[in-house]
Amino acid sequence: MTATSLTTDASRTFVVADLGGTTLRVGRVAAGAGSAEAVRRMPTEGIGRYPGLTARTLQDRVVDQLTRELVSYLGSSGGEGASAVGVSFAGPMTKDGTVLAGPTLWGSATPPLPITNMLTRRLGVPVVVANDITAAAWRYASAETDPFCLITISSGIGHKVFRNGEVLISDAGHGGEIGHWRVDPAADALPCECGGRGHLGAMASGRGVLLAARRAAAGDPRSFGLSALADTAGGDPARITNEDVARAVRADDPFATGVLRACMVPLAQAVNCVFTAIGVRRYLFIGGFAVAVGHRFVTLLGDELTRLGCFGLGDEEIRAMLSLGAEDDDHCLIGMARMLDRTLPALVNIGGGA
Ligand SMILES: [Zn+2]
Missing domain, CATH: 3.30.420.40 (ATPase, nucleotide binding domain)
Structure with a gap:
């Protein structure tokens, strides 16, 4: 017990x-x-x-x-x-x-x-x-015996680290807001819903991936035309939905998978930073978009994270850090x-x- x-x-x-x-x-x-x-x-x-x-x-x-x-x-x-x-x-x-x-x-x-x-x-x-x-x-908290980091991927991104019976944030409420970590310093970086720019939540969330898919489709009509996304969106980049992207990635569609891979890079950097800073080795992903993509989400993130490397860990150990949470x-x-x-x-x- x-x-x-x-x-x-x-x-x-x-x-x-x-x-x-x-x-x-x-x-x-x-x-x-x-x-x-x-x-x-x-x-x-x-x-x-x-x-x-x-x-x-x-x-x-x-x-x-x-x-x-x-x-x-x-x-x-x-x-x-x-x-x-x-x-x-x-x-x-x-x-x-x-x-x-x-x-x-x-x-x-x-x-x-x-x-x-x-x-x-x-x-x-x-x-x-x-x-x-x-x-x-x-x-x-009761099922996880080791410290863990919960990350939610839906319209935005949020996280919390849980260790020794408590969530690690300051008494004043700072912390647990990795979605507002600035990963793109460019002056014209994507706007975040908080009013900032270039935040992780603007780029690797469901909303960020959707925007990236629409931009990629508009910028490369030929690849888009060959994609399952073109069928579901009737050939119109503006009609692509998050559900379409998730379904296409699950079916291994090259175009949709490429879009998601690019969006996983800053998320992998965020996981890498949390690991390198405080040594947490368990990352649970919840939220509508992560759940909709399913295990492919963890696999693609693991690809980027092993490419970056995590100081002191081998590839198998790195991939073993990532899991999906409950689907409900x-x-x-x-x-x-x-x-x-x-x-x-x-x-x-x-x-x-x-
Ligand atoms: Zn923000």
Whole structure:
């Protein structure tokens, strides 16, 4: 048995929410369980739905929606008897649970938001709010015995390093943002959704690969014409989708594979840097685009990483560092419950004054 299962009280259940830029999900997870139950999904009332509203208005709207949905869930049969509430949040946070930014939720900068205190006051149960990738990393905390780095590849890129029972970031919330590491210093490098340029997340994410595929198709019509992508996109580079790229790479299409290979270079450099800096030898990839490409994603990344070399490791050892995570989309809900299960006793001590 692992240390986690020894401390798990299976009778405890948690209400967990995953607040993302597109979707808010609320569900229930029993302590130690590997799946979420009675999950409700709804569109997030943020900048994606109401792009014309100010950041402050959107922030109020999103927090009101989250509070309302949690109150409703706690009052329903699904939330009855829950020991605590956990929320995973798509943005940087301080250790004490203050939100620093919510670019995909309300866009531009707003003052720090003490969301954990706000929710604790309004819900009347212990609440933990954590960054979404931190929550996702907790999902793997009990199964992974060695330090690991979780990297999510979807519309953007995020990561967290987990070691000795904690996610390695500063108390002020810095770290775990390799997607915003500048890998292309050129002044006209690709813009990132954060407003910067040349960031890893602009180049090696699902969005970055799609852009690269469309550019390559427009720049080399002959190769594109011979590609499976030309069939699915009707010969129009602008109609290529991420699903098309993933399918074509899985089928070993030379054009699509070449595009993805080029995009893997800065990602391999990022893995190389984390390994060289702190010696982590386990890299788990999750997120819609990585999962859609599947094992080919890890193989192509391994090709680039062995080409670069990792100081002190042989090729087989380098490839063995890379794996895909679970294919479902419940990382944040399950991970949040595991995090609550491990951190809640400490919270109860503080709150109980015993
Ligand atoms: Zn960025």
